[in-house]
Amino acid sequence: WSRTESLAPGFNRLYIAAHDNTGAILTNLIQDVVYEVNAQHVGGTISANTFWTNRNEVIHVTTNVSVVNGATLEIGLDAITILSPGVSVTAVTNSSITSIGNELTRAYFLPTGSNAWGGLTANGANSSLTIRNADVVSGQVRLLNGGTLLLEDMTIRDLPDLGGEVIEAVNGAALTMRRVYMTRFAEGDSQNTPVLVEDCLLEGFLVDGLDIKATNSPLVVRGTRLRKADPNN
Helix, strand or coil: CCCCCCCCCEEEEEEEEEECCCCCEEEEEEEEEEECCEEEEEEEEECCCEEECCCCEEEEEEEEEEECCCCEEEECCCCEEEECCCCCEEECCCCEEEEECCCCCCEEEEECCCCCCCEEEEECCCCEEEEECEEEECCEEEEECCCEEEEEEEEEEEECCCCCCCEEEECCCEEEEEEEEEEEECCEEEECCCEEEECCEEEEECCCCCEEECCCCCEEEECCEEECCCCCC
């Protein structure tokens, strides 16, 4: 059998199932498809407020991006950002990256093919990274040296790299996670950073689902489940 499916600009998720003659599902799969109407290739320094908010335009990050001079990079609803292998987007001192979607219009951060990209990072005093209602696939989320990281109502997945943490916080101002789903990753790690984790689900990890440690900083985890870790660990 075959079917012709109309695609909307941007991200499309197809659910495909095989049924028996009683209607029971025998097997199923999900296929994600990005329909690219227009493309913008970006890299380098962002020193003024910048918006990646056009759902008809896929953003390809081909070289590292640094947000500097107190600027904000806003990544909007239904935004598709595809990052080349090893490439990162970083907000430095006094600068910020904000990606805020809602339940129906999420932002997507995707790899080129099956290759992992670098990360989304806040690095430096008063730098911030805020992500709500988004999917981060095959890349890190990081805060360093006084940065602030807020993650809410989102998915982080598919970074089973034993050499890197899918979430990393080192000497940060605050790491906050609410209603975050993480799966198929190596580990999450935080050092000397205040941590608040609420109502999250972490599963399918290879090393440490949530390794948090600090001296004289609050470390709070509530209503959170860790399950289905690698049985060989």
